[in-house]
Amino acid sequence: MIRDITLGQYFPGNSALHNADPRTKILMAILFIAATFTASGTLSFIILFLSALVLFIVSRISLITVLKGLKPILFILIFTTFFQILFSRSGELLFEWWIIKIYDSGLISAAKMIVRIIVLVVSTSVLLSYTTSPIVLTDGIEGLLKPLAKIKVPVHDFALIMSLALRFIPTLLEETEKIIAAQKSRGANFSSGSLMKRARALISIFIPLLASAIRHALDLSEAMICRGYRGGDGRTKLRQMKIRFSDIVWLLASALMFAAVIILNKYGLSDLFGLFGA
Amino acid sequence: MPIIFDNVSYVYGEHTPFENKALDGVSFTIEDNMITGLIGQTGSGKSTIAQLCNGLYKPSSGTVTVDGTDINDKKNKKNKSQNFFRVGLVFQYPEYQLFEETVRKDIGYGPKNMGCSDEEIAKRVAEAVRFVGFDESRLDKSPFDLSGGQKRRAAIAGVIAMEPKYLILDEPAAGLDPTGRDDILTKLKQYQREKHTSVVIISHSMEDMANYCDRIIVLKKGGVYKCGDKNEIFSDPMALSSLGLSVPQITKLIYNANQYGVGINEPIYTVDAAYDAVMRLISGEDVK
Known part of the structure; x- marks a missing residue:
C-alpha cells in the first residue's frame, strides 16, 4: 500500500528531456506552472495542452505511467468537474431534467479545469520526477540558488x-x-x-x-x-552541469508558450475562426 | 497440531515490473513440540515463510494450515487476528520496534492487545522476563536506555508474553556478540523444553542449527532443498556447500579426517560429540 506513492519516481532513459540540464527543467516547470494559472481563454488552454503533450511525447515515458501518476488526483478531477457542470448558471441551456440544468459555460469551464489540473500534474512530474533523478534535481536547485550564497544563504x-x-x-x-x-x-x-x-x-x-x-x-x-566531509567550500562535482544549445531552445520554447498563453487569453475560439474567415 | 505449508508460492510485487518470485510451490511441515531450524542463503525465502505463518502475507497460491484450519480462509475472519496471537513472530532486529515508556509496558503490549486483565499481564510479563533472562531491575526503565543485548531480550519477551503456541524467530541472535548469542539461543531452548511449544529459528548459521535445533529445513532459492533431522541434513557436506551453506566446522573437520581414513562413522555436529568420538577412538586403539 505504501509503495503506491510515486514521489520522486524516476525512470532512467535517454530522451532529449532526460539529457536536458536540471536547471533548465526547473525553470521550464516554473513557466508551465505560471502558464497553467494564467490561462483563461480557450485558445490558451489548447496551446497549454499541446505543449504538455509535446513534453510527454519527447520524454518517451509510457502513457500508463503518466495515467498512474494521475490516479491520486482522479477524485479531485471528478469532484470539480461534477460541480462545475451542475452549478454553472449562465450561457446557453443545453439540457434540462428535473432540477438538473446543464449550460454550455459549465461544460467549458469544467473542460478548462480538467486541462489545467492535468497539465499541471503531467508537466511538473514529467519534467521534475520522471526524467530527472532526485540527486540531479537537487544539484539543479543548488545551481539555481547559488547567487543567494553571496548574501550568506547556506x-x-x-x-x-x-x-x-x-x-x-x-x-x-x-x-x-x-x-x-x-x-x-x-x-x-x-x-x-x-x-x-x-x-x-x-x-x-x-x-x-x-x-x-x-x-x-x-x-x-x-x-x-x-570520509572528510567539510561543507560546500571548494567541493567539486562529479556531474558538471552545463547549459547547452538544446537547453536554450527548451527555455525559449517554454517562454514562448507562456507568452502565447498570456496574449491569447484575450481571444476566444471564435476569434480564431474569425481570423481564418477574414 | 503442526503448521503445514502445502504447495505455497509467494510473489512480491505481482503484476509490476519488479515482480519477484520468493517462494515457488513449497511444501513442508513444522512439527509440534520441537525446535525447527529454517536455514538458507539470503534471498531464499526464509523471512517470507515467517510472515506467511502468521498471516501477514497471503500466499499467491497454495495453503498455509495452522492447527488444522487454513489461516487465509475468508470464511472465518476472526481467525485472522487470532492467528497473530497463536503464531508469535519475532522479526529481525526486533529491538527497533520497542516504543513504550517502560520495558514493562512494552512487554505487556501484546497481552494487552489480546485483552488480558492487568493481573494476567503482570503474570505474563514476569514469566516472559524470566524466560529470556532480562534483568528485572530494569523493567521500569525506558527501552531506549538499554544495551543492545537487553533490548533484544525485551523485544523477544514481548512476543513470548503473548504465550503463542508457535514461536517464530527471524535471526534472533543476529548482531550479538558470541556470549549473548549462545545465551539467547540457550534460553530459547530452555523455553521450548519447559513450555513444550513449537519454536522455529531462522538463521544463516549451521553451527546454531546443529547446537539448538531438533529438526532442520534447508531452503534453496524459493524451494525446500532438504528437510529432516541433523543426521540427514549433515550427511552430505559437499552438497550443502554447493548451496552456499556450510556444515558446522566440526562436521567438516571430521568429514575431512575420515577422507584420510580416521574412521569415525557416527554423524558429528557438535564439538562435544566430536570429543567423545575421538576419545573413544583413542581409548579403543589403546586397548588394542
Whole structure:
C-alpha cells in the first residue's frame, strides 16, 4: 500500500528531456506552472495542452505511467468537474431534467479545469520526477540558488539536506512497513476501534520510526565526517552541469508558450475562426 | 497440531515490473513440540515463510494450515487476528520496534492487545522476563536506555508474553556478540523444553542449527532443498556447500579426517560429540 506513492519516481532513459540540464527543467516547470494559472481563454488552454503533450511525447515515458501518476488526483478531477457542470448558471441551456440544468459555460469551464489540473500534474512530474533523478534535481536547485550564497544563504547545506531527505524516503518507507508488520504481529489494530484507539496504535509506529530516523542521522553524520566531509567550500562535482544549445531552445520554447498563453487569453475560439474567415 | 505449508508460492510485487518470485510451490511441515531450524542463503525465502505463518502475507497460491484450519480462509475472519496471537513472530532486529515508556509496558503490549486483565499481564510479563533472562531491575526503565543485548531480550519477551503456541524467530541472535548469542539461543531452548511449544529459528548459521535445533529445513532459492533431522541434513557436506551453506566446522573437520581414513562413522555436529568420538577412538586403539 505504501509503495503506491510515486514521489520522486524516476525512470532512467535517454530522451532529449532526460539529457536536458536540471536547471533548465526547473525553470521550464516554473513557466508551465505560471502558464497553467494564467490561462483563461480557450485558445490558451489548447496551446497549454499541446505543449504538455509535446513534453510527454519527447520524454518517451509510457502513457500508463503518466495515467498512474494521475490516479491520486482522479477524485479531485471528478469532484470539480461534477460541480462545475451542475452549478454553472449562465450561457446557453443545453439540457434540462428535473432540477438538473446543464449550460454550455459549465461544460467549458469544467473542460478548462480538467486541462489545467492535468497539465499541471503531467508537466511538473514529467519534467521534475520522471526524467530527472532526485540527486540531479537537487544539484539543479543548488545551481539555481547559488547567487543567494553571496548574501550568506547556506545554499549548499540546503541542497544537501534536500538530497538526503529524498535519499532516505525509500529507506524509511521500508522500515515503516517492517514496523507496521511487527506491531500487527503483536496485535496492534490500525483499522478498527475508536479514533482514540487507532491514534494510540499509530504511536507504536511513530516512536520506533522516529528513533530509527535519528539513528540513521547519527550514523550518516559520523560516516560523512570519517570520509572528510567539510561543507560546500571548494567541493567539486562529479556531474558538471552545463547549459547547452538544446537547453536554450527548451527555455525559449517554454517562454514562448507562456507568452502565447498570456496574449491569447484575450481571444476566444471564435476569434480564431474569425481570423481564418477574414 | 503442526503448521503445514502445502504447495505455497509467494510473489512480491505481482503484476509490476519488479515482480519477484520468493517462494515457488513449497511444501513442508513444522512439527509440534520441537525446535525447527529454517536455514538458507539470503534471498531464499526464509523471512517470507515467517510472515506467511502468521498471516501477514497471503500466499499467491497454495495453503498455509495452522492447527488444522487454513489461516487465509475468508470464511472465518476472526481467525485472522487470532492467528497473530497463536503464531508469535519475532522479526529481525526486533529491538527497533520497542516504543513504550517502560520495558514493562512494552512487554505487556501484546497481552494487552489480546485483552488480558492487568493481573494476567503482570503474570505474563514476569514469566516472559524470566524466560529470556532480562534483568528485572530494569523493567521500569525506558527501552531506549538499554544495551543492545537487553533490548533484544525485551523485544523477544514481548512476543513470548503473548504465550503463542508457535514461536517464530527471524535471526534472533543476529548482531550479538558470541556470549549473548549462545545465551539467547540457550534460553530459547530452555523455553521450548519447559513450555513444550513449537519454536522455529531462522538463521544463516549451521553451527546454531546443529547446537539448538531438533529438526532442520534447508531452503534453496524459493524451494525446500532438504528437510529432516541433523543426521540427514549433515550427511552430505559437499552438497550443502554447493548451496552456499556450510556444515558446522566440526562436521567438516571430521568429514575431512575420515577422507584420510580416521574412521569415525557416527554423524558429528557438535564439538562435544566430536570429543567423545575421538576419545573413544583413542581409548579403543589403546586397548588394542
